[in-house]
Amino acid sequence: MGLLLASAPTLPDLVVFILGALMVLGGAVGVIAWRNPVHAALSLVLTLFGIAVLFIEQQADFLAAVQIIVYAGAIVVLFLFVIMFLGVDRTENVRSEPIPLQRPLAGILVVIMVGSIIALGAESHWLTGAKSVVAPTTNSFWNINELGRVVFSDYLFAFEATGALLIIAVVGAVVLARRSGAATSEEALPTLEEDEFDDFEEVER
Amino acid sequence: MSIPGSWYLVLSALLFGIGALGLLVRRNVLVMFMCIELMLNAANLAFVTFSRTLKDIGGQADVFFVLVVAAAEVTVGLAIVVAIFRRRHNAVADDLSSMKG
Numbered sequence: 001m002g003l004l005l006a007s008a009p010t011l012p013d014l015v016v017f018i019l020g021a022l023m024v025l026g027g028a029v030g031v032i033a034w035r036n037p038v039h040a041a042l043s044l045v046l047t048l049f050g051i052a053v054l055f056i057e058q059q060a061d062f063l064a065a066v067q068i069i070v071y072a073g074a075i076v077v078l079f080l081f082v083i084m085f086l087g088v089d090r091t092e093n094v095r096s097e098p099i100p101l102q103r104p105l106a107g108i109l110v111v112i113m114v115g116s117i118i119a120l121g122a123e124s125h126w127l128t129g130a131k132s133v134v135a136p137t138t139n140s141f142w143n144i145n146e147l148g149r150v151v152f153s154d155y156l157f158a159f160e161a162t163g164a165l166l167i168i169a170v171v172g173a174v175v176l177a178r179r180s181g182a183a184t185s186e187e188a189l190p191t192l193e194e195d196e197f198d199d200f201e202e203v204e205r
Numbered sequence: 206m207s208i209p210g211s212w213y214l215v216l217s218a219l220l221f222g223i224g225a226l227g228l229l230v231r232r233n234v235l236v237m238f239m240c241i242e243l244m245l246n247a248a249n250l251a252f253v254t255f256s257r258t259l260k261d262i263g264g265q266a267d268v269f270f271v272l273v274v275a276a277a278e279v280t281v282g283l284a285i286v287v288a289i290f291r292r293r294h295n296a297v298a299d300d301l302s303s304m305k306g
Contacts, residue, residue, distance in 0.1 A: 009208045017208045021216050024250075028220055028243050032227030037235050044239050047220075051246050054213065058257045063268050067249075070272050075242065075279050082283045083235060086290045099299075106229035114222035118215055126211040127258045136260050146262045147269070155266050162273040169277035176284035179291075 016057050023050025041079045048072050062144040210258040214251060221247035232297050234286050238279065245275050 009017070023046055030043025048071040055064035136146075151159055224243030231237055249268045256264025293300065 013207050017212065024216065024220055025223070028223040028227075031236070031239050031243060032223060032231060037233055040236050040239055044242060047243060047246065051250055054216075054250060055253055057208070058213070058253050060253045060256070060265055060268070063249075063253065063265055066269070066272060070276060071242070071246075075276060078279060078283060079235060079239065082286060086287065103230055106226055110222045110226040110229070113225065114218050117218040117221070121211065121214055121218070126209075126214055127255065131259050131261065136262065143262065143265070147265055150262050150266050151269060154263075155270070158270055162270060165277050166273065169280045173280045173284035176281070177287045 013057065016053065020050045020053035020057060023047065023053065026050075037083050038080065041076055041083065044079070045072050045076050048076070059143065062147060210254045213254040217247045217251040217254065220244075220250065232299055234289075234298050235283075237298060238282050238286075242275065242279070245271060 027043045027045070027047030027050060031040045031047065034040045034043060048067060052064040052067045055061070055067060221244050224240045224247060227240035227243065228237050231240065249271055252264045252268045252271070254264075256262065256268075289301065
């Protein structure tokens with residue numbers, strides 16, 4: 001763990017990092033602690049903004065902008081739409097525990113996992129590996145040039161695959177969430193038939 | 206001298222742990238999805254940290270792809286939640302046990 005304090009950072013960097021870390025961890029604890037899903041979604045926004053702050057602190061400005069636009073602007077809004085649409089914004093009964101000892105076991109497992117991740121990192125001096133395998137980052141403030149060049153050259157196949165993935169996801173979402181179709185009529189038919197049957201019986205009587 | 210990469214990696218591990226804890230503990234499917242987002246963000250933070258300390262733009266390109274996959278995953282996942290809610294009128298993971306052997 002000596003490497004943790006190997007070099008003293010400057011004060012502005014330290015302040016930004018601590019603020020970003022507090023936003024990230026506070027929002028994350030809020031996500032799992034709030035009983036109301038709407039509050040959890042708003043805590044998620046806080047975490048995402050904290051991550052964006054830490055991206056800017058590490059000279060990943062384009063990714064910070066994309067993080068805010070895509071996550072806070074699209075994904076969290078989608079979450080909120082679905083929460084409002086379904087009307088599940090009531091508080092969850094956190095007392096009931098269907099699987100016995102689920103919470104203590106989950107806590108123990110997570111502590112073991114995080115502890116071993118940190119221990120493995122400290123053991124292997126955190127950052128090892130070859131420098132600049134794909135392409136070097138420049139020290140200039142805007143590294144969007146290299147990012148664009150790499151995405152459209154070295155990662156071109158992955159980029160095309162993400163395009164296909166997005167199309168498939170949109171089509172899948174439309175198919176799954178469509179209202180008319182076999183799923184709803186299948187559910188509605190039995191009750192309808194019983195009601196009609198009762199009506200007929202009453203008429204006959 | 207900027208912040209050492211190890212601080213970011215510890216923060217990323219903590220964020221991943223909180224997300225995993227929420228995924229194991231919470232029962233509302235929507236909140237479980239949010240916890241998956243927390244874990245993806247922890248991975249993104251680690252990617253950017255490695256990108257900075259190893260001076261390699263590939264880490265940032267990976268974050269780009271993780272963002273796309275997260276968007277696709279949330280889209281399909283929420284559509285499944287909507288479809289389940291239409292049939293069962295709740296979104297609690299423990300009640301979805303009809304495929305239990």
